[in-house]
Amino acid sequence: GDAFNGALATLLAAGARVEDALVVANAAGGLTCTRRGAVEALPVREAVEALLRREGRWPGVPW
Structure with a gap:
């Protein structure tokens, strides 16, 4: 849960859509x-973004 919660909090604080x-x-x-x-x-961060880009799911959010 730490990785999920950390990423979620970081992105929401940066203004990403839920x-x-x-x-x-x-x-x-x-x-x-x-x-x-x-x-x-x-x-x-780079590993998360690379995974999502590979799968065509990267939403292009700021972080």
């Missing part, structure tokens, strides 16, 4: 589940 922020937050949470550990599993 729907767009949820797409990015969901990707951040999903990426975290692919790695072991706690802090070391948290994805960087």
